[in-house]
Amino acid sequence: MNRRTTLTALSTAVALAGAMALGGCSSDDGPELKVHGAFMPQPVGDMAGGFLTVTNSGDAADRLTSVTSPLSDDVQIHETKDQKMRQVKSFDVPADGELKLERGGNHIMFMAIKKQPKQGEKVRIRLNFEKSGPIEVDLPVEAATHNPSKH
Template sequence: MRRRGAPTFAAAALASLLSLVALAGCSSADATEDTPQLKVTGAFMPQPVSDMASGFLTVTNSGGAADKLTSVTSDISDEVTIHETKDQKMRQVKSFDIPAGGELSLARGGSHLMFMGLKTKPEQGQRISVELHFEKTDPIKVDLPVKETTYNPTQH
């Protein structure tokens, strides 16, 4: 006795399995498009003249989702904060937005990192290691080359 429904059921099960595999492939491609993809460039620290220092860099997000810079840590200071400057007034903020397909620019005269109570005073030519912490993305380690006190990349 031969069953007629068996081959049809097997074919349907195989088709369903192939559909699930195809959907899983799409989901993972969509996940990449829906995640931040961060890259740091242009990092530097002007040589400090006191026990405080500032740091500047650009975080570019080529991903399809926004992220936030939430904190910064460094061995050179126990207190590294993030500041914005608006209307010539500096104030500490909890985070900076990094839009999808956009960038966060920390530059002289604007938003920046602030290193308070330096443990050692870095000299021009040294590199200061920092770790950037984000809301969604894993931390990124960056070396800030110490430049002359008046260094401004827009003028070089």
């Protein structure tokens, strides 16, 4: 091999090694979020609740910072402590853990809803996180009394 061929081969090897190292870094060391169990009980007034679980199988925590939806211009996240609700700025999603938003506990609150979704319809929401990209979810509208944790 001549000097030029050796330098080209060496440059290619270094570039490939660098690309592989960068690729390895981007797939690790971060939150890996999935949403399941999402639903909305059919609203009976001008407010509605939303419930779901965010599972993080990654090795880094994340934080749910806001929720948006075409159903309402004012979507809040609420915690429930001592049977009292209060709006919060965010919820933690622990590494290798989950965030449960459920009836009687922490939840999504749709204030001044624009229309009354009926059982069998779906309501689109967007979950916004501190580190991860947003996740869009369709909340199936269930009976007003639906509570999967009671089953």
